[in-house]
Amino acid sequence: MTTYADCTFCGGEVEERHINYDYRRRDHLLVLRNVPAGVCKQCGEKYFTPDVLKRMDQSFHNIFERAQQPDQVLDIPAVNF
DSSP, rough: OOOOOOTTTTTTEEEEOOOOOEETTEEEEEEEEEEEEEEEEETEEEEOHHHHHHHHHHHHHHHHHTTTSSSSSOOOOOOOO
């Protein structure tokens, strides 16, 4: 379990949770599930360790370079606002 410093935005306590994270780059979207993150109990700001960020980036690269198959493909509605 990772220990996080207090939130840099509000000073709240940050606890480790597993979250879903929408990873976007240009016109691509990858939904990462069960990502370990520090989440502020007060404001909800999220923090990731360098190792987790590296794994997130590698997953994105592998999926969009077709080196890895996604676990699931979602149909996501989109609208212009």
